[in-house]
Amino acid sequence: MTEIPDSYDPDSAEQKWREQWQEMDVYSYEGTKPDYVIDTPPPYPTGNLHIGNALGWCYMDFAARYHRLAGDDVLFPQGWDCHGLPTEVKVEENEDIHRTDVPREDFREMCIEHTESQIDAMRDTMQTLGFSQDWDHEFKTMDDGYWGETQRSFVRMAEEGYVYQDEHPVNWCPRCETAIADAEVETEEGVEGTLYYVTFEGVGNDDIEIATTRPELLAACVSMAVDPDDERYADRVGDTFEVPLFGHEVELIADDDVDGDFGTGAVMICTFGDKQDVDWWAEYDLDLRAVFTEDGHLSEDAGDYAGLTIEDAKEQITEDLHAEGYLNKSEPTTQNVGQCWRCDTPIEILSKEQWFVKVDQEEILDTAQEVEWVPEHMYDRLEEWTEGMEWDWVISRQRVFATPIPAWFCESCGHTHIAEEDDLPAKPTEDGPGIDCPECGSDDWTGETDVMDTWMDSSITPLFVRDWPQADFEPTSLRPQGHDIIRTWAFYTILRTAAIEDEIPWEDILINGMVFGNDGNKMSKSRGNFVQPEEVVEEHSADAFRQAMALGGQPGSDIQFQWKEVTSASRFQTKVWNITRFAGQHLEDDREPLTDPAYRDADRWILSRASHVAAEVADHMDEYRFDAALRELREFVWHDLADDYLELIKGRLYEGRPGERDAARQALFTALSASLRMLSPFAPFLTEEAWHALPSTEGSIHAAEWPDLDMADEESEAAGQLIADTASTVRGWKSEEGMALNADLSKVEVYPDEMPDAAVDTYDLSEAVNAPVHVRAGTPSVELVPVDIDPDHSTIGPEFRDQAGEVVAALESMDPEVVKRQQRLDDEIEVDLGDEEVVVPGDAVDVEEQHQAESGEEVVVLDEDFGTVLVYP
RNA sequence: GGGUUCGUGGUCUAGUUGGUUAUGACGCGGCCUUUACAAGGCCGAGGCCGGCGGUUCGAAACCGCCCGAACCCA
Numbered sequence: 041m042t043e044i045p046d047s048y049d050p051d052s053a054e055q056k057w058r059e060q061w062q063e064m065d066v067y068s069y070e071g072t073k074p075d076y077v078i079d080t081p082p083p084y085p086t087g088n089l090h091i092g093n094a095l096g097w098c099y100m101d102f103a104a105r106y107h108r109l110a111g112d113d114v115l116f117p118q119g120w121d122c123h124g125l126p127t128e129v130k131v132e133e134n135e136d137i138h139r140t141d142v143p144r145e146d147f148r149e150m151c152i153e154h155t156e157s158q159i160d161a162m163r164d165t166m167q168t169l170g171f172s173q174d175w176d177h178e179f180k181t182m183d184d185g186y187w188g189e190t191q192r193s194f195v196r197m198a199e200e201g202y203v204y205q206d207e208h209p210v211n212w213c214p215r216c217e218t219a220i221a222d223a224e225v226e227t228e229e230g231v232e233g234t235l236y237y238v239t240f241e242g243v244g245n246d247d248i249e250i251a252t253t254r255p256e257l258l259a260a261c262v263s264m265a266v267d268p269d270d271e272r273y274a275d276r277v278g279d280t281f282e283v284p285l286f287g288h289e290v291e292l293i294a295d296d297d298v299d300g301d302f303g304t305g306a307v308m309i310c311t312f313g314d315k316q317d318v319d320w321w322a323e324y325d326l327d328l329r330a331v332f333t334e335d336g337h338l339s340e341d342a343g344d345y346a347g348l349t350i351e352d353a354k355e356q357i358t359e360d361l362h363a364e365g366y367l368n369k370s371e372p373t374t375q376n377v378g379q380c381w382r383c384d385t386p387i388e389i390l391s392k393e394q395w396f397v398k399v400d401q402e403e404i405l406d407t408a409q410e411v412e413w414v415p416e417h418m419y420d421r422l423e424e425w426t427e428g429m430e431w432d433w434v435i436s437r438q439r440v441f442a443t444p445i446p447a448w449f450c451e452s453c454g455h456t457h458i459a460e461e462d463d464l465p466a467k468p469t470e471d472g473p474g475i476d477c478p479e480c481g482s483d484d485w486t487g488e489t490d491v492m493d494t495w496m497d498s499s500i501t502p503l504f505v506r507d508w509p510q511a512d513f514e515p516t517s518l519r520p521q522g523h524d525i526i527r528t529w530a531f532y533t534i535l536r537t538a539a540i541e542d543e544i545p546w547e548d549i550l551i552n553g554m555v556f557g558n559d560g561n562k563m564s565k566s567r568g569n570f571v572q573p574e575e576v577v578e579e580h581s582a583d584a585f586r587q588a589m590a591l592g593g594q595p596g597s598d599i600q601f602q603w604k605e606v607t608s609a610s611r612f613q614t615k616v617w618n619i620t621r622f623a624g625q626h627l628e629d630d631r632e633p634l635t636d637p638a639y640r641d642a643d644r645w646i647l648s649r650a651s652h653v654a655a656e657v658a659d660h661m662d663e664y665r666f667d668a669a670l671r672e673l674r675e676f677v678w679h680d681l682a683d684d685y686l687e688l689i690k691g692r693l694y695e696g697r698p699g700e701r702d703a704a705r706q707a708l709f710t711a712l713s714a715s716l717r718m719l720s721p722f723a724p725f726l727t728e729e730a731w732h733a734l735p736s737t738e739g740s741i742h743a744a745e746w747p748d749l750d751m752a753d754e755e756s757e758a759a760g761q762l763i764a765d766t767a768s769t770v771r772g773w774k775s776e777e778g779m780a781l782n783a784d785l786s787k788v789e790v791y792p793d794e795m796p797d798a799a800v801d802t803y804d805l806s807e808a809v810n811a812p813v814h815v816r817a818g819t820p821s822v823e824l825v826p827v828d829i830d831p832d833h834s835t836i837g838p839e840f841r842d843q844a845g846e847v848v849a850a851l852e853s854m855d856p857e858v859v860k861r862q863q864r865l866d867d868e869i870e871v872d873l874g875d876e877e878v879v880v881p882g883d884a885v886d887v888e889e890q891h892q893a894e895s896g897e898e899v900v901v902l903d904e905d906f907g908t909v910l911v912y913p
Numbered sequence: 914g915g916g917u918u919c920g921u922g923g924u925c926u927a928g929u930u931g932g933u934u935a936u937g938a939c940g941c942g943g944c945c946u947u948u949a950c951a952a953g954g955c956c957g958a959g960g961c962c963g964g965c966g967g968u969u970c971g972a973a974a975c976c977g978c979c980c981g982a983a984c985c986c987a
Binding site for chain 2: 047598610619621622667682771772776835847
């Protein structure tokens with residue numbers, strides 16, 4: 041007998057195991073080549089692991105722990121995507137400096153220091169929640185060892201022609217003063233603006249009126265356009281006009297993309313107002329008039345307006361247009377504006393010398409199709425985004441805290457030199473390339489000051505965790521990812537792995553949904569529906585939080601955080617603990633497994649059920665259906681194991697002969713031990729504590745194996761199910777009658793609808809219901825009165841096809857007594873359909889009968905799904 | 914405007930290829946201290962499965978339209 045504490049205290053247990061797991065190496069992968077590798081997405085170190093992150097990490101942890109149990113050598117690393125603009129901004133704020141106030145290296149150091157503290161906070165939360173990363177394989181993209189590999193990937197892609205440098209219009213954030221990629225531009229809808237109607241004077245012909253929301257771009261106007269089918273302008277195409285205030289001349293062109301319903305039907309083309317302008321500019325080989333500077337002012341090319349901010353220029357130019365008589369009218373309008381996703385500043389399109397990565401749509405989609413998307417439809421999002429890509433990926437950024445682009449420019453001949461792989465990691469702003477210019481022999485180099493987009497770092501994680509390039513690349517097993525970043529993270533990672541290794545990055549990509557507050561809205565502090573994972577742990581436990589995440593919905597769908605799920609999980613934990621405590625009272629510390637236990641039907645039943653459950657739960661886990669897996673486990677543990685099985689074997693455990701008692705003990709141990717192991721991915725703390733409390737277990741449950749039960753046995757399971765159902769029926773009846781559950785009864789008779797093939801063993805059942813139990817074939821010897829007819833649609837449907845409805849209706853209108861008699865005597869029923877008679881097989885109809893006690897012995901008749909139970913009080 | 918997903922008791926959720934009485938949880942009402950467990954057990958009420966139409970002998974499921982919600986994109 042083993043003493044196990046009365047109650048489970050999650051606070052102390054979780055604290056204890058958190059510490060001990062750090063000492064043990066159950067989560068570290070030691071082999072030469074792992075079987076199951078998670079390409080953990082490195083989060084941006086915001087300092088706060090919120091509940092939405094936690095959902096994704098729960099999924100990873102379920103998968104990691106399951107695969108360890110299943111015998112895989114699992115690599116579950118944790119990385120941090122450190123570089124980026126928000127950190128620079130934060131450090132500038134904290135230190136009250138501008139990044140140019142201090143040397144580049146010093147500023148970088150400040151960023152690193154800030155990032156480290158942010159990481160510490162998030163790592164703490166991860167450990168609080170019991171995530172089983174292998175911390176020996178932690179990586180930070182700001183470490184030389186990492187960003188050196190980012191540079192290597194850059195160098196290789198440059199060699200393959202994927203990376204190139206060119207002048208091309210790019211999205212530009214005037215506040216951050218850097219280029220940004222399409223994915224970093226967010227469209228703000230319904231922004232209020234003004235539509236101005238402006239006259240352009242004709243050069244040697246009539247004037248024309250255009251409509252624009254951006255008069256500040258007049259200086260950049262290089263052409264005008266109308267719809268070729270627009271009759272108003274049919275004979276004007278090719279005419280020349282003078283740009284108001286600025287005086288340069290532009291020509292009117294015709295293009296299908298002009299919306300004739302907008303404004304006057306005529307628009308100006310500027311370099312650049314939007315992407316449409318870029319298209320026209322390229323298509324018609326127009327001039328380039330760049331009037332915006334990198335910091336959002338007007339340039340020298342804007343004449344008198346040079347130096348004004350974009351906003352001031354708009355105001356000034358409008359005023360002047362009005363004063364000069366060019367402005368005819370203005371009206372309010374709403375428009376969609378592209379904004380920087382980090383600072384919401386409206387983006388501009390500037391033509392700049394930048395570094396690009398070629399977007400090969402076909403290659404990306406071919407690769408993406410080879411990845412298993414869970415759920416499948418998430419692939420569509422990637423496809424839609426990829427097919428809509430218009431520009432190559434601009435990867436250069438004019439910032440500091442990021443991976444340097446390893447390139448130098450020769451001051452004497454202009455040659456660009458990209459670093460050799462052997463020279464990485466390279467800091468071109470500090471060191472030279474170590475060679476003379478291969479073109480002109482000069483050693484007068486200028487290092488590239490541009491750095492790389494952070495996605496360049498985070499899109500090589502599958503390569504990095506696979507020890508590329510030392511090891512030949514093999515796809516990782518799993519990438520978990522939120523559906524909001526498919527177009528960025530998933531997209532870039534697929535692009536890069538395809539480009540560098542011509543491979544898929546991962547075999548499976550599991551997309552997790554968003555977590556909403558319990559009012560169904562996005563979590564936000566202002567709505568008051570915001571929940572921090574730590575709060576849940578404090579209130580209940582990490583295990584309960586994890587279960588709530590698993591049960592919130594099937595992976596892929598958005599889930600609502602529900603406190604009630606956490607409550608329900610806590611109750612389940614209490615139940616598991618109590619079962620363990622009960623088992624501890626009956627299991628010897630030094631119990632030896634029996635070689636040939638004298639199992640009874642109840643034992644064979646629970647073992648057979650456990651075998652089925654282990655197989656089904658494994659299937660669910662393989663398919664990432666964590667909700668279904670945990671649901672099935674709870675059902676089994678709570679109802680089969682606790683409610684039914686434990687009750688059935690109490691007789692043997694307390695008063696049985698040693699052989700029978702020991703068989704029950706063995707089956708109990710087997711079923712409980714299997715249950716704990718299967719639950720351990722979801723509730724690692726509770727199951728570890730219970731595992732250690734349970735006699736004859738060794739080591740950590742997380743180093744144990746998935747149950748290998750080969751005890752499925754349909755016959756015994758049917759017999760056992762009958763026993764369990766009967767016990768449950770009698771228990772329910774006693775409760776309803778207000779009787780003590782251990783009250784003695786004179787006799788119980790069971791008449792199953794389907795008699796099990798094997799003889800039913802009633803020993804345990806008798807003990808459980810406190811009465812002799814007889815299982816009998818046939819129908820009870822109490823008076824039965826047919827009262828209703830219930831045709832079986834699944835038999836009648838296929839047999840009578842389009843007549844089925846008629847047959848069912850006729851059957852239901854028949855006298856139940858007549859039907860019953862025919863069924864009993866002939867095993868078939870003649871049904872009169874009015875114009876013809878058909879014969880229905882006897883088993884296609886259930887005649888519902890009510891039991892009416894005969895005079896004499898008092899009997900209670902309980903009708904159940906599985907048969908009829910007669911209770912003689 | 915385009916794409917994707919989703920509408921199931923008061924709330925959240927399951928429902929694999931169509932087939933008897935639609936799953937579970939939370940909440941609600943009632944009863945019960947029993948040799949693991951009152952943080953428990955047992956019982957009960959509560960659903961025209963968003964609406965309409967179609968396919969079918971039979972639809973929560975399949976098809977069409979409509980209404981509503983969410984996300985992504987333009």
